[in-house]
Amino acid sequence: MLPVTLTLNAGSSSLKFSLFDISGEPAQMAIGLVENIGGQPRLKANLGDRLARVERELPATEAADHTSALATVLALLRSSFPGAKASVVGHRVVHGGPHYTAPMVVTGQVMAELKRLSPFAPIHQPHNIAGIEAAQAAFPEALQVACFDTAFHRHHPKANDVFALPREYYDKGIRRYGFHGLSYEYVSEELKRTAPLIHAGRVVVAHLGNGASMCGILGGRSVASTMGFTALDGLPMGTRCGQVDPGVIFYMVQQEGRSIDEVRDIFYTKSGLLGLSGISNDMRVLESAGVPEANEAIDYFVFRIRRELGGLAAALGGLDALVFCGGIGENSRKIRRRICDGLDWIGLELDHDRNDSNTRVISTDFSRARIMVVPTNEEIVIARAAKRLSSGTEAAAG
Numbered sequence: 237m238l239p240v241t242l243t244l245n246a247g248s249s250s251l252k253f254s255l256f257d258i259s260g261e262p263a264q265m266a267i268g269l270v271e272n273i274g275g276q277p278r279l280k281a282n283l284g285d286r287l288a289r290v291e292r293e294l295p296a297t298e299a300a301d302h303t304s305a306l307a308t309v310l311a312l313l314r315s316s317f318p319g320a321k322a323s324v325v326g327h328r329v330v331h332g333g334p335h336y337t338a339p340m341v342v343t344g345q346v347m348a349e350l351k352r353l354s355p356f357a358p359i360h361q362p363h364n365i366a367g368i369e370a371a372q373a374a375f376p377e378a379l380q381v382a383c384f385d386t387a388f389h390r391h392h393p394k395a396n397d398v399f400a401l402p403r404e405y406y407d408k409g410i411r412r413y414g415f416h417g418l419s420y421e422y423v424s425e426e427l428k429r430t431a432p433l434i435h436a437g438r439v440v441v442a443h444l445g446n447g448a449s450m451c452g453i454l455g456g457r458s459v460a461s462t463m464g465f466t467a468l469d470g471l472p473m474g475t476r477c478g479q480v481d482p483g484v485i486f487y488m489v490q491q492e493g494r495s496i497d498e499v500r501d502i503f504y505t506k507s508g509l510l511g512l513s514g515i516s517n518d519m520r521v522l523e524s525a526g527v528p529e530a531n532e533a534i535d536y537f538v539f540r541i542r543r544e545l546g547g548l549a550a551a552l553g554g555l556d557a558l559v560f561c562g563g564i565g566e567n568s569r570k571i572r573r574r575i576c577d578g579l580d581w582i583g584l585e586l587d588h589d590r591n592d593s594n595t596r597v598i599s600t601d602f603s604r605a606r607i608m609v610v611p612t613n614e615e616i617v618i619a620r621a622a623k624r625l626s627s628g629t630e631a632a633a634g
């Protein structure tokens with residue numbers, strides 16, 4: 237039997253999955269997702285080189301909730317890879333609270349803690365927990381491993397961990413957690429492997445996707461990030477507002493008479509690129525729209541990234557590299573160019589030809605700091621952790 241690990245990333249109405257061969261360094265065999273769980277679900281999957289791409293509508297009963305969606309995924313994987321045996325399942329979990337600084341085997345105690353943390357990430361954590369419970373039911377023998385988006389940032393210096401609120405709130409867990417940690421960990425490990433001197437230095441990573449954040453990393457450790465208590469802070473995103481003055485909330489509630497749920501909905505789902513443009517949350521659509529509203533949304537996105545870059549470089553005491561990842565960071569040469577142009581004062585000089593050809597290093601040979609594109613891979617970070625923890629458990633049992 238081929239030892240494999242399944243990685244799961246359960247969202248509100250989606251279940252993303254990957255299958256890795258873990259007989260050696262984890263190698264991806266399949267990737268896919270079920271979307272529109274609870275509605276009119278669709279399955280999309282890519283089952284490796286030799287097998288055809290799968291994309292089809294599912295009967296509503298085959299993905300009515302995360303449990304049935306997982307059963308549908310497993311049926312597909314079992315028929316495609318009959319010789320595979322998953323003894324460990326890795327989960328992306330958005331919130332690990334103040335104490336989880338590394339992936340954890342999910343015990344009853346860990347599960348209780350994840351549930352206790354749900355109010356800190358009410359839009360994501362309950363779905364992550366549903367994913368773990370579905371996997372526990374489907375693989376009662378398997379080890380479940382939780383990998384946290386917050387963990388990479390848990391060594392922030394205190395000044396980057398607090399809000400200037402009354403002290404008791406820090407103890408109640410109101411802290412600057414930071415997110416996208418699995419992506420930052422991947423990029424940082426890639427730098428360690430391919431550019432060790434850069435890894436040892438001062439790096440800002442810009443994870444620019446539908447969700448977007450930036451992180452200042454010093455010698456492989458997160459020092460500061462643009463996301464704070466929730467994944468709402470910092471940069472504008474597809475539909476999330478990023479940083480706003482909290483006074484706006486009071487105004488909407490007290491003067492406009494909106495409920496807190498309405499305000500939350502505006503901040504999470506109607507703002508960002510979508511809200512500003514009034515057109516789309518999708519950068520490709522905005523880039524080709526050619527109308528002032530779309531351009532204004534892009535202008536704001538670029539402006540906030542440049543502003544945060546300055547702040548993070550100050551937090552790091554300088555800059556040795558700026559690294560782009562995420563759907564926009566990896567693909568949009570126009571956005572990268574707009575971010576980097578005129579930043580020679582901070583040591584960044586973009587090579588336009590390299591940028592246009594999407595190579596890994598896109599700065600000139602004379603640029604004091606390097607500009608790079610490193611396609612991220614959060615799933616492999618989860619698969620590596622799952623493998624590591626499962627072999628640790630086997631060793632302990634043996």
Ligand code: ADP
Pocket residue numbers: 444445446447474517518519520521523562563564567568569
């Ligand atoms: P998520 O945060 O959901 O994982 P992704 O990392 O997949 O999101 O990023 C999605 C974003 O990347 C969308 O705004 C999409 O328009 C953008 N994107 C993908 N490819 C391109 C491209 N070639 N040019 C510009 N933007 C792109």
